[in-house]
Amino acid sequence: MKTYNIPEISEGIYWVGIKDWNRRIFDALIPLPRGTTYNAYLVRGKEKTALIDTVNPGFERELEEKIAQLMGEPPLDYIVMNHAEPDHAGAIPVMMELHKGAQLITTEKGAKMAQTYYNVPAERIRAVKDGDAIELGGKTLKFIEAPFLHWPETMFTYLAEDKILFSCDFFGAHTAFGLYEDEVEDILPLAKRYFGEIMMPFRKMGQKALEKIQDLEIKVIAPSHGPIYKNPEKILEVYRKWTAGETTEKAIIVYVSMWKSTEAMIKTMVETLLAEGIEVSLYNVVNSDIGDIAGDLVDARAIVLGTPTVLGGMHPVAAHAVNLAKALRPPLKYGVVLSSYGWGGGARRQALEVLGPTKIEVIDTLEVNGPPSDEDHKKIVEIGKQLAAKIRG
Numbered sequence: 492m493k494t495y496n497i498p499e500i501s502e503g504i505y506w507v508g509i510k511d512w513n514r515r516i517f518d519a520l521i522p523l524p525r526g527t528t529y530n531a532y533l534v535r536g537k538e539k540t541a542l543i544d545t546v547n548p549g550f551e552r553e554l555e556e557k558i559a560q561l562m563g564e565p566p567l568d569y570i571v572m573n574h575a576e577p578d579h580a581g582a583i584p585v586m587m588e589l590h591k592g593a594q595l596i597t598t599e600k601g602a603k604m605a606q607t608y609y610n611v612p613a614e615r616i617r618a619v620k621d622g623d624a625i626e627l628g629g630k631t632l633k634f635i636e637a638p639f640l641h642w643p644e645t646m647f648t649y650l651a652e653d654k655i656l657f658s659c660d661f662f663g664a665h666t667a668f669g670l671y672e673d674e675v676e677d678i679l680p681l682a683k684r685y686f687g688e689i690m691m692p693f694r695k696m697g698q699k700a701l702e703k704i705q706d707l708e709i710k711v712i713a714p715s716h717g718p719i720y721k722n723p724e725k726i727l728e729v730y731r732k733w734t735a736g737e738t739t740e741k742a743i744i745v746y747v748s749m750w751k752s753t754e755a756m757i758k759t760m761v762e763t764l765l766a767e768g769i770e771v772s773l774y775n776v777v778n779s780d781i782g783d784i785a786g787d788l789v790d791a792r793a794i795v796l797g798t799p800t801v802l803g804g805m806h807p808v809a810a811h812a813v814n815l816a817k818a819l820r821p822p823l824k825y826g827v828v829l830s831s832y833g834w835g836g837g838a839r840r841q842a843l844e845v846l847g848p849t850k851i852e853v854i855d856t857l858e859v860n861g862p863p864s865d866e867d868h869k870k871i872v873e874i875g876k877q878l879a880a881k882i883r884g
């Protein structure tokens with residue numbers, strides 16, 4: 492059996508996760524330029540041992556080899572399932588088979604999912620509620636229900652003696668680099684991008700969870716993606732802002748252009764906003780990474796959408812970006828739609844239909860026939876100035 496150099500993150504607590512360097516897409520949607528990790532942790536008490544979360548399907552053997560290297564014969568007593576999504580729970584069927592005496596610890600909703608997704612027999616599952624605990628012998632695991640971070644069943648596990656919070660998806664980052672946060676130079680941009688992709692739609696639930704743990708003494712945050720925080724305040728501080736929906740004087744501009752008319756409109760808008768002192772993040776959606784856009788949506792105050800009309804509506808790539816941005820429920824306050832068409836409009840109407848039910852106040856729109864005229868550019872400058880005034884508030 493291969494020998495692993497297994498990091499001991501605190502006395503008797505081992506990182507037994509997987510670094511998936513080569514994964515490049517998540518949920519068939521989110522690009523992973525740095526791969527990701529599936530962090531799992533082994534907690535050894537004097538009497539019992541627990542595994543906190545497992546790994547993505549396909550890595551069961553590596554996980555089991557690490558556990559076997561650490562433990563030899565004694566099997567696991569508990570497998571804690573903080574979250575039922577397969578990237579953390581996918582190895583549960585194999586683990587439950589190998590460790591026949593182990594009990595699965597999860598929330599009540601998690602118990603149903605464990606039966607549905609992983610065929611875990613009900614008699615091997617212990618459903619826990621807020622404040623429930625299990626004793627491993629000098630190591631006490633306490634459970635904190637934290638629903639919708641990221642599915643309805645999610646919870647945190649707190650190791651009382653070592654003051655470690657195992658938060659699963661919450662506080663995560665998709666990167667295979669580093670074990671601790673100070674080893675990943677750009678950890679906050681990566682965490683922000685991840686927050687935009689995964690947590691932003693559940694901001695309110697994130698706020699509730701932060702309130703729940705605010706009096707907890709936390710020395711280490713050990714999420715299930717990306718590095719472990721030895722300085723938890725680093726991630727707690729930004730999560731307080733992001734879950735509160737704090738925005739900055741920033742506009743995100745997402746556009747598609749076929750024959751450069753929409754692009755010419757966008758260029759004028761960018762120059763106007765920059766001249767007004769507004770930070771601008773500009774994305775041509777055709778060659779942009781959706782994860783970067785999600786990251787900028789976390790704290791942008793306004794969005795400018797640029798799209799030509801194609802077959803009576805938005806360009807399909809622009810429509811995809813707008814639908815995705817809407818689904819992520821960013822805290823955007825203001826919007827502008829700029830559009831051009833060849834012989835019949837429609838993109839503006841469709842964009843307004845999509846943005847209508849959101850909380851975004853569309854302050855103005857412009858739809859032009861063909862390339863924008865000097866008069867059109869003048870109008871865009873005026874719209875840009877109005878938008879900047881709104882953003883400055």
Ligand code: FEO
Pocket residue numbers: 574576578579641642660715716
């Ligand atoms: Fe990392 Fe929601 O799974």
